[in-house]
Amino acid sequence: MEIIHRKNEVRTIIKEAKTRGKIIGFVPTMGYLHHGHISLIRKAIADGCFTIVSIFVNPLQFGPDEDFQRYPRDLVRDLSMLKKEFVDVVFVPSTDEMYTKSHLTEVRVPVISEKLEGKFRPGHFTGVCTVVAKLFNLTSPDKAYFGWKDAQQLIIIKKMVVDLDLHIEIVSVPTVRDSDGLAASSRNKYLSEQERKKALVLSRALQKIKEMVELENITDSEVLIATGKKIINSEDVELQYLEAVELENLEPVSVIKNNTGILGAIKVGKVRLIDNIIWE
Ligand code: PAF
Numbered sequence: 465m466e467i468i469h470r471k472n473e474v475r476t477i478i479k480e481a482k483t484r485g486k487i488i489g490f491v492p493t494m495g496y497l498h499h500g501h502i503s504l505i506r507k508a509i510a511d512g513c514f515t516i517v518s519i520f521v522n523p524l525q526f527g528p529d530e531d532f533q534r535y536p537r538d539l540v541r542d543l544s545m546l547k548k549e550f551v552d553v554v555f556v557p558s559t560d561e562m563y564t565k566s567h568l569t570e571v572r573v574p575v576i577s578e579k580l581e582g583k584f585r586p587g588h589f590t591g592v593c594t595v596v597a598k599l600f601n602l603t604s605p606d607k608a609y610f611g612w613k614d615a616q617q618l619i620i621i622k623k624m625v626v627d628l629d630l631h632i633e634i635v636s637v638p639t640v641r642d643s644d645g646l647a648a649s650s651r652n653k654y655l656s657e658q659e660r661k662k663a664l665v666l667s668r669a670l671q672k673i674k675e676m677v678e679l680e681n682i683t684d685s686e687v688l689i690a691t692g693k694k695i696i697n698s699e700d701v702e703l704q705y706l707e708a709v710e711l712e713n714l715e716p717v718s719v720i721k722n723n724t725g726i727l728g729a730i731k732v733g734k735v736r737l738i739d740n741i742i743w744e
Contacts, residue, residue: 465546466553471562474516474555474602481514481552482604489513490605492596494521496536497545500640500648504609505549507637516553516603517546523559525591536653555603562598571597573620573627579714580727581616581738584704589620596621600632608632613639613647615727615740619711639739645671647739654735663732665699669706670741673726677743683720692726702731711742 468474478488489508493501501517508515519542526532539556546554570590576582577589600608610618622634640648645667646660655663669692676682676691685708696703706728708717717724725742 465543465551467543467556468553469556469558469561471557471602474553477553478516478602478604486514487512487607488603488605489515490599490603490608491515491517492599492608492610493517493519494535494650495519495542496538496650496653497542498640498648498650498652500611500613502545502549503640504611504637505546505551507635508607508609509550511607511635513607514553515551516555516605517551518555518557518599518603520555520557520562520595520599522562522591522595524563524594525588527585527587530585531651531654536650555599562595570594571624571628573624576616576620576623576714579616580705580707580709581729584729584736589617592617593620593624597624597628600630605632607635609635609637611637611639612740612742613649614738615711615725615742616714619714641667647737649737651735651737655732659732659735662699662701663730663735663737665696665701666728666730666737666739669693669695670726670728670739674741677720685716685718685720685726688720688726692728696728696730704729704731704736711744 489511491504491508521535523532571593572590573593610621618636625632625634644664646664672695673688673692676688689706689708692706708726710717711723711725722743725740727740729738
């Protein structure tokens with residue numbers, strides 16, 4: 465496994481792998497890896513890719529009052545996890561390497577970036593799209609892997625790829641959950657034991673909705689959302705949103721069917737958590 469820090473090293477290694485006929489699979493991360501990331505990496509390796517993982521906590525996607533400074537970081541642990549997975553290359557750039565002091569350009573996917581998460585984290589997805597576009601340019605992947613856990617991010621990246629004519633297949637991978645049902649996330653580390661118990665209310669509400677749709681054939685969004693909200697509001701957490709939407713454009717839907725999903729966010733103490741169920 466090669467560990468590299470410079471943009472020109474990425475270009476050289478990728479060019480060389482391509483001349484050997486390799487399919488490049490790219491997994492962008494902000495580190496502090498968990499089994500959600502590992503499922504993306506395993507998918508890339510199972511697809512036969514020459515696999516490159518990036519670890520970069522991207523300052524552009526954090527708001528001024530958000531957790532950029534305290535975002536969990538543990539490079540030694542991350543690298544040892546990646547080595548066990550037989551990743552080919554890990555790209556760990558510094559902030560100065562990624563962004564020159566005079567950096568100005570942004571990649572913005574309006575409308576869908578402003579809904580749901582966008583209402584609570586203005587500018588977040590512009591930060592995500594800008595860094596992902598730069599990482600795509602550096603790694604020139606054939607395939608890039610994203611988890612359904614960050615459903616809105618995945619939908620926005622897919623749109624960016626189509627709109628910018630990027631020749632990259634975006635591969636989506638199901639959400640990975642801990643045994644108690646909590647969706648895997650680096651931010652789960654912030655939760656105390658008691659907060660973690662409270663946080664489970666989101667996956668519990670989504671699970672109940674899933675059963676109503678799939679076992680009882682209830683597809684009326686209003687009924688489903690009302691049930692979900694009642695469950696969430698029974699716990700000492702702040703419900704930020706729970707919405708039934710079309711997966712392509714994140715427009716509200718009145719009936720759950722294929723290509724719709726229910727996306728939600730709660731705040732437990734100071735920790736924001738998101739989760740969803742999707743019908744692909
Ligand atoms: O999902 C994440 O971890 C980040 O948003 C990403 C895609 C690595 C961009 O910084």
